[in-house]
Amino acid sequence: MIIMWIIKRDLLLAIRRQSDVLTTLFFFVIVVSLFPLSVGPEMNMLRAMAPGVVWVAALLASMLSLNRMFSNDYMDGTLEQMLLSPQSLSLLVLGKAFAHWLVTGIPLVIMAPILGIQYDLPAEALVVLTLTLLLGTPVLSLIGAIGAALTLGLRGGSVLISLLVLPLYIPVLIFGAGAVEANMAGIGFDAHLSLLGAFLLASLALAPWATASSLRVSLE
Amino acid sequence: MTINWFKYSSPASFYSLAGKMIPIFAFAAVISLVAGLYVGFFVAPTDFQQGEAYRIIFIHVPAAWMSMFLYVVMAFWAGIGLAFNTRLSSMFATAIAPTGAMFTFIALWTGSLWGKPMWGTWWVWDARLTSELILLFLYIGFMSLQAAIDDPRRADKAGAIIALVGVVNIPIIYFSVQWWNTLHQGASVSINQAPSMASTMLLGMLIMVFASWMYSIAIILKRVRVIIIERESHTAWVAELQKKDSIR
Amino acid sequence: MLQGINLACTRGDRELFKDVNFSLGTGGLMQVRGPNGSGKTSLLRMLCGLSSPAAGEILWCGEAIRVLNEDYFAAMTYIGHLSGTKDDLTVIENLRISSALSGYEISEDQASEALENLGLGGRERLLVRVLSQGQRRRVGLARLLTCKTSLWILDEPLVALDAMAVKFIQGLLERHLQQDGMVVMTTHQEIDIAAASIVQLQLA
Amino acid sequence: MNWSSVSDFFAMGGYGLYVWGSYVVTLICIVAEIWLISNRRRTLEKQYSLIRNINIRRDKK
Numbered sequence: 001m002i003i004m005w006i007i008k009r010d011l012l013l014a015i016r017r018q019s020d021v022l023t024t025l026f027f028f029v030i031v032v033s034l035f036p037l038s039v040g041p042e043m044n045m046l047r048a049m050a051p052g053v054v055w056v057a058a059l060l061a062s063m064l065s066l067n068r069m070f071s072n073d074y075m076d077g078t079l080e081q082m083l084l085s086p087q088s089l090s091l092l093v094l095g096k097a098f099a100h101w102l103v104t105g106i107p108l109v110i111m112a113p114i115l116g117i118q119y120d121l122p123a124e125a126l127v128v129l130t131l132t133l134l135l136g137t138p139v140l141s142l143i144g145a146i147g148a149a150l151t152l153g154l155r156g157g158s159v160l161i162s163l164l165v166l167p168l169y170i171p172v173l174i175f176g177a178g179a180v181e182a183n184m185a186g187i188g189f190d191a192h193l194s195l196l197g198a199f200l201l202a203s204l205a206l207a208p209w210a211t212a213s214s215l216r217v218s219l220e
Numbered sequence: 221m222t223i224n225w226f227k228y229s230s231p232a233s234f235y236s237l238a239g240k241m242i243p244i245f246a247f248a249a250v251i252s253l254v255a256g257l258y259v260g261f262f263v264a265p266t267d268f269q270q271g272e273a274y275r276i277i278f279i280h281v282p283a284a285w286m287s288m289f290l291y292v293v294m295a296f297w298a299g300i301g302l303a304f305n306t307r308l309s310s311m312f313a314t315a316i317a318p319t320g321a322m323f324t325f326i327a328l329w330t331g332s333l334w335g336k337p338m339w340g341t342w343w344v345w346d347a348r349l350t351s352e353l354i355l356l357f358l359y360i361g362f363m364s365l366q367a368a369i370d371d372p373r374r375a376d377k378a379g380a381i382i383a384l385v386g387v388v389n390i391p392i393i394y395f396s397v398q399w400w401n402t403l404h405q406g407a408s409v410s411i412n413q414a415p416s417m418a419s420t421m422l423l424g425m426l427i428m429v430f431a432s433w434m435y436s437i438a439i440i441l442k443r444v445r446v447i448i449i450e451r452e453s454h455t456a457w458v459a460e461l462q463k464k465d466s467i468r
Numbered sequence: 469m470l471q472g473i474n475l476a477c478t479r480g481d482r483e484l485f486k487d488v489n490f491s492l493g494t495g496g497l498m499q500v501r502g503p504n505g506s507g508k509t510s511l512l513r514m515l516c517g518l519s520s521p522a523a524g525e526i527l528w529c530g531e532a533i534r535v536l537n538e539d540y541f542a543a544m545t546y547i548g549h550l551s552g553t554k555d556d557l558t559v560i561e562n563l564r565i566s567s568a569l570s571g572y573e574i575s576e577d578q579a580s581e582a583l584e585n586l587g588l589g590g591r592e593r594l595l596v597r598v599l600s601q602g603q604r605r606r607v608g609l610a611r612l613l614t615c616k617t618s619l620w621i622l623d624e625p626l627v628a629l630d631a632m633a634v635k636f637i638q639g640l641l642e643r644h645l646q647q648d649g650m651v652v653m654t655t656h657q658e659i660d661i662a663a664a665s666i667v668q669l670q671l672a
Numbered sequence: 673m674n675w676s677s678v679s680d681f682f683a684m685g686g687y688g689l690y691v692w693g694s695y696v697v698t699l700i701c702i703v704a705e706i707w708l709i710s711n712r713r714r715t716l717e718k719q720y721s722l723i724r725n726i727n728i729r730r731d732k733k
Contacts, residue, residue: 002569005573009557012561016557076554076555078552078553078554080548080552081552082569084516084544084570085541086538086541086570087571092569154369160361163357164361167354167386167389168385171396174396174397174399213381214378217374217377220374262674271687272685272687322705325701326701329698333693370480371480439709442709449713453481
């Protein structure tokens, strides 16, 4: 299966270049830890802020690694090979986005509950936070791939990616953080989770296709 | 008389057609603007709740509507350009973006100025204003992406993809913001629902909407003409125009 | 059969070439020549479907390649002037992955054999980053041995190669042409390749 | 008629700052947009007359 090859390849590369993974993770940890220092250690306020802070930090952290998603392959010519593959390019892109999520998204999901403890979140809220990140971070990788493909090889590409991609992240942010808040307020959060799931399905269906067309445009 | 519409899809013949159309739309814009302002300021009565402050509606609502329409129209032309590889439609998309962004900015600015006397603060995270803000980001993203790409063909196609992605997302974003807004604060005075709008108020607003349409068409045609000359400078027909000194 | 009809290429306002016509049958070799900046690489990228011509049409067996897409890619191998290898993967990983991407999954043994042939025996487990320029080039070219495509499009395949490797590639191309394959290539070096038909395409 | 005097008109029932602030900024935006496009056009025209002059000179030679 071609998609397995591409995932295996990107994981191998990530393992051999661990610094990329670690930078994303430490960025996430540092951003989340900075907030109490800037607004004060008042626990009630921190608890109220926690879902938003963790989610915004997750958005930024996953964006940090976006411009490396295709640019290395672009530079050494392997991206050209992928475009000329007899396999569907959308499928290859899906594999790359999945690998990106495994490498940058999963560490965030694992780290989030630990950071949540810093903010004194109740146990149930920690579970919800982890769940929302688990559903939401793949969407970030999938939508981010479009931005990464469009800005390939451009001057100031990494700043441009954030301009293009951050507004598109907003629905995920709203429902991701919203679910945790709803849980802490004692309201049901099922609707939030199903909407996040719907976003995931929609971006699974559309984003690889948009990314594939963007790559063809960018390499022309 | 039959008009060969297909003929006008080429930049060369469209260029001269647009030149003839601009004065018509500009004239219509000025006339309807004057009429709309007259109705807005001299015919429409004072609102019993909001006093005179509501008169901002005559630019706020048209600007907000235009900003959203123009994004959809822009994405439409960009998509046509991407699908059928027609240069002119892509140029249209590029020409629409700055005007759309300007209307978005006006909607935000006037919304804020209206909010101050109504809510007591310059900025409220009201669903409509928040969506406008995000729309402004989308316009800026589209324009910066196109500006960063040197090759016009790649710029057209890349812009089209991000515009289409944006247009798919706008309803989702709007819906999310609405949801978020109702969760976090109770119903406040919403800008766009004056409970009992006098018919003259509505009339003034509609005339202003018409004026904005006419203005947008005129200014976009004007910008398209400039873009055509910039892009097609190497082609024979532009050289022909130069020779006859009829670039105007 | 690969055909080009009235191909044109523009870069910004500048026209690199126009009205390029050719037809390449089975067993045919096409050598694209021209000075630097004449659009050789642009032409090859068009022929493999990475970019579309400003005017004209490219046909593969009578059908436009922009319609065929993946069906065309399945019959074609392109090796550009970038080596197409990842620095952080070993030689054998590189070959197996790039081969799989082009639709031919190969075993470790098959990969080792191809590398052996190209004089990279014993270096299979090295990371590509430690190889020399010429050796990297060979890793890229090894794909020609593992992919069973009929059309090869090669951009400067001989650059950075030593005499031995040039000789090997030359033999490889000749064998491919004898088996009714097709080759489109650019090169600055003068080499003689025996082929049933040779098309010389000169770009101004 | 809504207004008894000119100053009454400009005061806008105490909301003058907000109402006129909106209208003036809108006006500025529109004027700026028209000016920017005309400017872009003028530079193009200058460029073209420049190119044309060069061509004429070359033709004469």
